[in-house]
Amino acid sequence: MTSGMTLPSDQDSSGRTFGPEELEAVRECLNSGTLTSTRGNFVKQLETEFARTLGAGHAWACSSGTAAVHCAVAALSLEPGDEVITTGITDMGAITPILYQGAIPVFADVDPYSFNVTARTIRDRLSDRTRAIIVTHLFGNPCDMPEIMKLADSRGIPVIEDCAQAFLASAGDRCVGTIGRIGCFSLQQGKHITTGEGGLVVTNDDALARRMYLFINKAWGYGDARPDHYFLALNYRISELQGAVAVAQLNRLEQVVASRIRLAAALTAELSSVPGISVPAVTPGTVHTFWKYCLRVDDHVIPGGTVALGAALKDFGILSAPRYIQKPAFCCQIIREQCTFGTSRWPFTLARPEAVDYRRELFEGTWDALEHVLVLPWNEKYTDTHINYLADSIRTAVATLTERPAAARH
Numbered sequence: 001m002t003s004g005m006t007l008p009s010d011q012d013s014s015g016r017t018f019g020p021e022e023l024e025a026v027r028e029c030l031n032s033g034t035l036t037s038t039r040g041n042f043v044k045q046l047e048t049e050f051a052r053t054l055g056a057g058h059a060w061a062c063s064s065g066t067a068a069v070h071c072a073v074a075a076l077s078l079e080p081g082d083e084v085i086t087t088g089i090t091d092m093g094a095i096t097p098i099l100y101q102g103a104i105p106v107f108a109d110v111d112p113y114s115f116n117v118t119a120r121t122i123r124d125r126l127s128d129r130t131r132a133i134i135v136t137h138l139f140g141n142p143c144d145m146p147e148i149m150k151l152a153d154s155r156g157i158p159v160i161e162d163c164a165q166a167f168l169a170s171a172g173d174r175c176v177g178t179i180g181r182i183g184c185f186s187l188q189q190g191k192h193i194t195t196g197e198g199g200l201v202v203t204n205d206d207a208l209a210r211r212m213y214l215f216i217n218k219a220w221g222y223g224d225a226r227p228d229h230y231f232l233a234l235n236y237r238i239s240e241l242q243g244a245v246a247v248a249q250l251n252r253l254e255q256v257v258a259s260r261i262r263l264a265a266a267l268t269a270e271l272s273s274v275p276g277i278s279v280p281a282v283t284p285g286t287v288h289t290f291w292k293y294c295l296r297v298d299d300h301v302i303p304g305g306t307v308a309l310g311a312a313l314k315d316f317g318i319l320s321a322p323r324y325i326q327k328p329a330f331c332c333q334i335i336r337e338q339c340t341f342g343t344s345r346w347p348f349t350l351a352r353p354e355a356v357d358y359r360r361e362l363f364e365g366t367w368d369a370l371e372h373v374l375v376l377p378w379n380e381k382y383t384d385t386h387i388n389y390l391a392d393s394i395r396t397a398v399a400t401l402t403e404r405p406a407a408a409r410h
């Protein structure tokens with residue numbers, strides 16, 4: 001059986017909004033004849049307005065979420081072989097910048113229910129070479145920042161927040177991205193708002209802001225009395241065309257987030273009593289902004305677990321992602337086989353053996369999380385009809401999977 005409803009998708013106009021505002025901004029940009037952000041005003045406007053939206057001192061646009069993480073790591077001026085704690089459940093673009101800066105990604109385990117790193121799992125991986133911690137607010141759900149900041153501050157270790165999936169998520173009275181030293185965002189096609197590709201970094205630290213600005217600009221000191229290329233850096237700028245679209249998209253962000261939160265609450269209300277699945281756990285005092293809506297599937301109740309449920313939902317035309325990224329990042333070839341620069345394996349050659357120990361028993365939470373998570377496609381353009389359809393499909397799929405043959409019922 002294949003049937004049902006086509007859900008709005010973030011891959012095309014069904015689930016993305018590019019209206020007259022974006023079009024007008026792009027037209028104005030083209031008419032100006034200035035497409036570089038070193039001369040134009042759209043990217044500057046984006047940076048000013050994004051900083052204000054988050055309540056951050058500085059924001060810079062850059063070419064991707066990967067570039068944003070690269071700027072953040074580069075701003076810390078790490079020494080080769082320094083260790084950066086991260087998570088095994090994230091986008092590879094959050095990890096490779098660590099290696100490009102000559103540092104070693106050290107994976108902390110995650111909590112199998114929130115899918116996030118915690119103060120406890122980070123503490124387990126700290127060493128005298130730890131120079132930074134990158135926390136990922138996975139799926140839009142904030143990490144336990146009070147505990148993580150307490151730990152990091154007590155050791156004087158800077159925290160980078162990867163907020164690519166967590167625009168406007170908050171913990172206490174602060175937006176994620178402004179709690180640690182640097183926040184990183186992505187404007188890639190599937191994120192809350194988009195310019196196709198793009199990224200943003202934010203910080204309240206003037207010196208880090210300066211380093212990140214330089215890193216985006218080949219470390220050329222624009223405007224300095226005696227400018228030079230001060231250090232190793234790339235061109236990570238976005239164009240004014242992207243800036244124009246981003247300014248218009250940013251005006252939509254609050255509504256996008258409000259809609260995703262409202263829809264998530266509606267689905268949670270529908271699903272809370274379905275056996276074998278757990279709805280997302282939102283920590284009191286935090287705001288989860290639902291980049292995706294994830295279920296945890298209990299394979300003791302639902303035979304075949306998340307994979308079976310994902311397959312059953314496909315019959316309803318619902319394209320979920322059982323197991324999310326399938327395997328932890330440290331099982332990908334780049335890290336497993338240390339495929340870096342030529343055949344050198346650098347910087348892994350500088351690593352402590354414990355830092356590159358990826359044995360399964362060290363990552364029970366990570367494997368548990370991936371083995372049970374079902375990522376539902378999520379979009380701000382869903383209507384109540386879509387939510388009811390999702391809920392009905394999930395209830396029906398669970399009922400079918402848990403139905404025992406008649407003979408076994410006694």
Ligand SMILES: *Cc1c(COP(=O)(O)O)cnc(C)c1O
Binds near residue numbers: 165
């Ligand atoms: C999307 C994403 C990135 C990378 O962003 P790109 O714009 O695709 O380079 C990094 N981290 C997380 C958590 C992401 O979801």
